[in-house]
Amino acid sequence: MKTVTLYRAPTTPADVDAVGDWLDDRIDATVRVRDRFCALYGDEPLAEAxxxxxxxxxxxxETGNTMLGIVRYEERALDDPERAGGVIYDGLAVQRALYDQLSAExxxxxxxxxxxxxxxxxxxxDHDGRWHKRVNVLGQPGLISVPGLYEAPAKPEQYYKEKQRHAMVSGDAPPREVLESTIDGEFLVADDPRTTDALKGYVLQAVHYLSTGETFCDESGCRLHNAHRQPGVVAAQLDTPEFCPRHAERYRS
Structure with missing residues (x-):
């Protein structure tokens, strides 16, 4: 691999320039950072996609609603990303759509x-017949979802127990902020100040996959590990050491 180009996400707390600096210290490739992908390449076909x-x-x-009002909503979201939210997108379909926006070279x-x-x-x-939120989708391009970092990995079990208990008592779900402030255990929340550090490993996973063809690391303490629960994300992405012995040899700064 000769070049890695990252694209900023200005509506999130992710400092993509800092991620790029971290990555540049660990891989033998040129690392570039550009502005938001959808701002650079957004057009009507992308909104339809x-x-x-x-x-x-x-x-x-089955996915998709291409009624005129929905397409117009997506056009506005491309121009003003703060308007977007509350929707899950097929990651593989988005990946194909963004790939089509890239120049041939x-x-x-x-x-x-x-x-x-x-x-x-x-x-x-296919194993359980439902959609699963993801932090990243590997391939070309490699997608990183900032809200997926908070929403995809399951939170500590006590989080869901407290949510159910509150619903039984009050008849509705407690505000997210209440749950997040009362549950013990390590997990990432929306706009978490640790977002940038946590995303570094997920970006590296995309690089590693395209470079080697390998997916995720089985070692739970490695940044290349794909943790399915929030405490595992914290352990893999924020605790030390950064890598298992095998991947430390390749990605030591």
Whole structure:
């Protein structure tokens, strides 16, 4: 791999320039940072692609609503990303749509593109027949979802118990902020100041996959580990050491 281009996500707390500096110290490739992908390449076809990639039902494999009003909404969201939210998108469909926006000379496998997105992306699980939110979708381009960092990995079990208890007593779900302030255990929350540090490993996972063909590391204390629960994310991405012995040899700064 010769070049990695990262794309900023200005509506999130992710400092993509800092991620780029961290990555540049660990890989033998040129690391570049550009402005938000959808601002650089957004157009009507891309808005239609986002509309077509919308997950309509968490238990239905079929996606998409390309009615005029939805496409117009997606056009506005491309121009003003703070308007977007509350939607899950098929990550593989979004990946294909963003790939199509790249110029022919930048679609090569030796130039990885990593858009850091303010959208929630997911993949369909054939094993259980439902959509699953994801932090990243590996491939070209490699997608990173900032809200997915908070929403995709499961929170500590006590979080869900407290949520259920509150619902039984009051008849509705407690505000997210109340739950987050009362539950013991390590997990990331929306706009978490640790967001940038946590995303570094997920960006590296995209680089590692395109460079080696390997997916995730089985070692729970390695940044290349794909943790399914929030405490595991904290352990893999924020605790030390950064890597298992095998990957430390490759990615030691």
């Amino acid at each position: 986002f509309a077509d990639a919308r997950v309509l039902d968490p238990y239905d494999r 930048e679609r090569t496998l030796d130039h990885l593109h990593v858009p850091v997105l303010d959208r929630v992306v997911g993949t369909w699980g």
